[in-house]
Amino acid sequence: MASMLKEERLDYILKKLQTDQKVLQTELSTDLQVSEDTVRRDLEALAQSGQLIKVRGGAIPHSPNPYSFKERVERHAADKQLMARKALTLLHDGQTVLMDGGTSTLALVKLLPPQLRLTIITNSVPIVTQLIEHPTIEVIFTGGRIGKNSQTATGMDTIRAMQKIRADLAFVGICSLHPEAGVTGLDLEEADVKSVMIEAANKIVALATSDKMDTAEPFKVCEITGIDVIVTDKPQLPLFKPYQDLGIQVI
Amino acid sequence: MASMLKEERLDYILKKLQTDQKVLQTELSTDLQVSEDTVRRDLEALAQSGQLIKVRGGAIPHSPNPYSFKERVERHAADKQLMARKALTLLHDGQTVLMDGGTSTLALVKLLPPQLRLTIITNSVPIVTQLIEHPTIEVIFTGGRIGKNSQTATGMDTIRAMQKIRADLAFVGICSLHPEAGVTGLDLEEADVKSVMIEAANKIVALATSDKMDTAEPFKVCEITGIDVIVTDKPQLPLFKPYQDLGIQVI
DNA sequence: CAAATAATTGCAGAATATTGCAAATTATTA
DNA sequence: TAATAATTTGCAATATTCTGCAATTATTTG
Numbered sequence: 001m002a003s004m005l006k007e008e009r010l011d012y013i014l015k016k017l018q019t020d021q022k023v024l025q026t027e028l029s030t031d032l033q034v035s036e037d038t039v040r041r042d043l044e045a046l047a048q049s050g051q052l053i054k055v056r057g058g059a060i061p062h063s064p065n066p067y068s069f070k071e072r073v074e075r076h077a078a079d080k081q082l083m084a085r086k087a088l089t090l091l092h093d094g095q096t097v098l099m100d101g102g103t104s105t106l107a108l109v110k111l112l113p114p115q116l117r118l119t120i121i122t123n124s125v126p127i128v129t130q131l132i133e134h135p136t137i138e139v140i141f142t143g144g145r146i147g148k149n150s151q152t153a154t155g156m157d158t159i160r161a162m163q164k165i166r167a168d169l170a171f172v173g174i175c176s177l178h179p180e181a182g183v184t185g186l187d188l189e190e191a192d193v194k195s196v197m198i199e200a201a202n203k204i205v206a207l208a209t210s211d212k213m214d215t216a217e218p219f220k221v222c223e224i225t226g227i228d229v230i231v232t233d234k235p236q237l238p239l240f241k242p243y244q245d246l247g248i249q250v251i
Numbered sequence: 252m253a254s255m256l257k258e259e260r261l262d263y264i265l266k267k268l269q270t271d272q273k274v275l276q277t278e279l280s281t282d283l284q285v286s287e288d289t290v291r292r293d294l295e296a297l298a299q300s301g302q303l304i305k306v307r308g309g310a311i312p313h314s315p316n317p318y319s320f321k322e323r324v325e326r327h328a329a330d331k332q333l334m335a336r337k338a339l340t341l342l343h344d345g346q347t348v349l350m351d352g353g354t355s356t357l358a359l360v361k362l363l364p365p366q367l368r369l370t371i372i373t374n375s376v377p378i379v380t381q382l383i384e385h386p387t388i389e390v391i392f393t394g395g396r397i398g399k400n401s402q403t404a405t406g407m408d409t410i411r412a413m414q415k416i417r418a419d420l421a422f423v424g425i426c427s428l429h430p431e432a433g434v435t436g437l438d439l440e441e442a443d444v445k446s447v448m449i450e451a452a453n454k455i456v457a458l459a460t461s462d463k464m465d466t467a468e469p470f471k472v473c474e475i476t477g478i479d480v481i482v483t484d485k486p487q488l489p490l491f492k493p494y495q496d497l498g499i500q501v502i
Numbered sequence: 503c504a505a506a507t508a509a510t511t512g513c514a515g516a517a518t519a520t521t522g523c524a525a526a527t528t529a530t531t532a
Numbered sequence: 533t534a535a536t537a538a539t540t541t542g543c544a545a546t547a548t549t550c551t552g553c554a555a556t557t558a559t560t561t562g
Contacts, residue, residue, distance in 0.1 A: 003547095005273055006520080007306050025538085035522050040539075049324075050361060050381070056529075056538065062380065125383060125392075128376055132402055141376075141404060143394015143412055151383055153392060157412065161394055257510080276548085286512050291549075307519070307548065 004032065009042055017052055017061055024058040077107075079209050079233040084108040086251050087171065087231045090205060093117045095168040098197045099127055101152035101190070102173025104207035106130065112137065121165055123153040123193060147189070154189035162196045170201035172221075174208040177230070179242045181216035182223040191219035198226050205229045213239050224248070260285070260293055268303055268312055275309040320377070320402050323354045330460050330484040335359040337502050338422065338482045341456060344368045346419040349448045350378055352403030352441070353424025355458035357381065363388065372416055374404040374444060398440070405440035413447045421452030423472075425459035428481070430493045432467035433474040442470035449473050456480045464490050475499070 009032050016031075017023050028039045047054040052061055084107040091097070094117060099105050101124030109130050112118075119138040120131060125146060131139045144157035172194055175185040183198075183206070185191035198204050198221065206227045213232075229249045230240070240250045260283050267282075268274050279290045298305040304313045304322075313322060335358040342348070345368060350356050352375030360381050363369075370389040371382060376397060382390045393412035395404035423445055426436040434449075434457070436442035449455050449472065457478045464483070480500045483491070491501045 003275060003277075003308070005275070005306055005309055005311065007311050008273060036538090037523080038521060041521085049328075125376075125379055128397060129380055132376060132397060132399060135399075139397040141392060141394050141397055143392050143404070143408065146379060146383060146390040146392055148383060148386075153394070157394065161408065287548085288513080289511060292511085 004034075006042070009034070009038075010046060013039075013042060013046065013059075014051060017059065022058060022060050026057075028058075076209050076233075080104050080107040080207075081111075082233055083207055083209070083231050084111050087205060087207060088112075090169065090229070091116065091118065095119070096121070096165070098122070098162070098165070098167045098170035098201050099124065100170070100172045100194060100197060101125075101127065101150055102207075104173040104209075105171050108171060108207070121162070121167065123158050123162075125151045125153075150187065150190060152190065152193070154193055158193055159196045162193065162200050165200050167201040169203050169205060170197045171205050171207060172197060172227075174206045174212055176215040176217045177206065177208055177213050177224065177227075177243075178216045179214070179224055179246070181220070183221035183227065184217040185219050185221055186217045188219045191221045194221045198222050203228045205231060207231050210234045210237055210239070213237075257293070260289075261297060264290075264293060264297065264310075265302060268310065273309060273311050274303075277308075279309075320354070320400065324357065326354070327460050327462075327484075328358075331355050331358040331458075332362070333484055334458055334460070334482050335362050338456060338458060339363075341420065341480070341482075342367065342369065346370070347372070347416070349373070349413070349416070349418045349421035349452050350375065351421070351423045351445060351448060352376075352378065352401055353458075355424040355460075356422050359422060359458070372413070372418065374409050374413075376402045376404075401438065401441060403441065403444070405444055409444055410447045413444065413451050416451050418452040420454050420456060421448045422456050422458060423448060423478075425457045425463055427466040427468045428457065428459055428464050428475065428478075428494075429467045430465070430475055430497070432471070434472035434478065435468040436470050436472055437468045439470050442472045445472045449477050454479045456482060458482050461485045461488055461490070464488075 012032060013023055013028060025036050025039045029036045032039065043052065043054050043059045046052050047059065050062065052059045080103060083104060087108050088111055096119045099109065099120055099122040105124070106126050109127050112134065114134065115136060117136045119140065121140045121142065122128060123142040128139055128141050131137050142153055142158040142161035144153035144155045146153055174183060177183060185194060204227050206229070208230055210232055224243070225246060227248055229251065230243060231251055235250045244250055263283060264274055264279060276287050276290045280287045283290065294303070294305045294310050297303050298310065303310045331354060334355060338359050339362055347370045350360065350371055350373040357377050360378050363385060365386060368387045370391065372391045372393065373379060374393040379390055379392050382388050393404055393409040395406045395408035397404055425434060428434060436445060455478050457480070459481060461483050475494070476497060478499055480502065481494060482502055486501045495501055
């Protein structure tokens with residue numbers, strides 16, 4: 001095999017990290033046909049230049065994900081990807097789209113094909129980070145104080161920025177959905193932002209894994225009728241019937 | 252074999268780089284029937300004129316957009332770190348600080364010690380990403396359309412957000428400084444943002460490697476007297492004398 | 503045209519960098 | 533706590549780069 005430049009290895013590592021959200025030294029060692037020591041030194045270098053975070057046995061991406069190495073292996077990752085693929089069918093060239101923060105919407109953003117032309121308005125730092133590399137998507141960040149936990153902007157500035165917008169679609173990562181209680185969330189500020197987003201778009205799409213259905217949290221976002229489409233992992237479950245009866249499309 | 256012109260070799264190297272996305276010195280040496288030293292010197296020349304990036308053992312192409320953010324981070328990395336360490340001495344608990352986008356300010360942000368309590372307002376995505384993990388720094392992002400190359404927000408929203416602020420300090424990554432031409436930049440929108448920042452803070456700190464001194468670009472940011480402190484890599488150089496005579500602190 | 507000058511090339515040896523290995527140390531898990 | 537896995541450290545083998553220099557080939561100039 002032709003010798004490989006160090007830079008190629010580093011590229012490979014970063015690319016793999018991007019797609020898998022983690023890399024293992026043992027895997028990289030066989031992938032790249034070099035010793036684990038060399039892999040370790042490569043990761044060391046990448047960590048040094050701030051391009052990843054080295055952990056025991058491998059590495060994880062930098063900030064966009066706040067969870068630990070173990071946790072990252074992975075809450076509903078497959079479900080979210082399935083939902084994201086369904087949600088993708090709602091997107092078309094030329095649309096203006098609001099994107100809520102959250103891991104479900106982030107999964108969607110990761111799947112956006114490279115030629116799709118959209119304008120995406122978001123208050124989520126990880127989503128901006130993901131989209132900044134995308135060649136044909138215009139990104140608008142709403143601004144404001146950044147919450148360390150949610151990695152989103154909230155507060156007056158964000159709300160005001162959202163209010164100036166009229167979007168075709170809004171994708172909302174849902175905390176809880178309930179036929180009577182409506183859409184509710186755990187955090188007041190985030191709930192406020194979601195409700196403004198819902199007012200600012202023509203069509204509202206909720207991304208919700210089925211375990212979030214028929215539950216409620218302290219802070220109200222909007223009535224359940226504010227939602228037009230629910231994208232979920234198991235749309236065939238009978239618990240979605242009440243929502244469909246209210247005229248909500250479930251896919 | 253007929254002797255080969257240097258130009259022909261360079262052409263061959265670039266063509267091979269285009270198709271393979273990398274070239275190895277050993278390969279080129281046998282392909283072109285010249286010594287590895289000559290190949291090295293050829294690569295040196297091509298790197299000098301910005302047509303590829305020379306790495307140990309060969310060369311790789313540089314990213315399609317001329318001088319991507321990542322490449323700019325690598326450029327003068329050591330100098331920038333030195334400057335960042337000096338700039339650190341200007342920061343104290345409780346300050347409100349404006350941070351321009353750019354690789355010099357990013358280097359500074361990377362060095363912020365974990366207990367330092369600041370409020371940082373920035374229009375730079377990489378800076379936000381970096382700071383989101385910091386435990387004691389409040390981050391405010393100015394919002395707006397995100398430029399893919401500079402990875403910063405520019406435009407009316409950003410400017411308006413900046414104008415609402417009164418900061419203790421502003422750190423400005425400088426494109427060019429000149430005693431008569433003042434502070435100038437390559438991009439109109441970014442220059443506008445910088446000039447608003449400079450109006451919005453009490454004390455203005457310019458981060459500028461010495462190669463940016465006594466040069467000028469098309470778009471004016473402000474007069475040279477708008478700057479209070481220049482942080483640079485080689486403050487002892489005589490070329491800083493005129494700035495000091497104007498009452499600007501050079502460190 | 504011929505001599506002087508400059509540029510290019512290859513080479514040898516010294517200086518550096520990279521890589522893999524093994525032993526000692528440290529963290530993690532059962 | 534023992535057993536296992538991962539990291540650190542020092543080191544040797546190899547590969548690459550740097551340096552000065554001499555030979556060769558172009559280019560300029562009187």
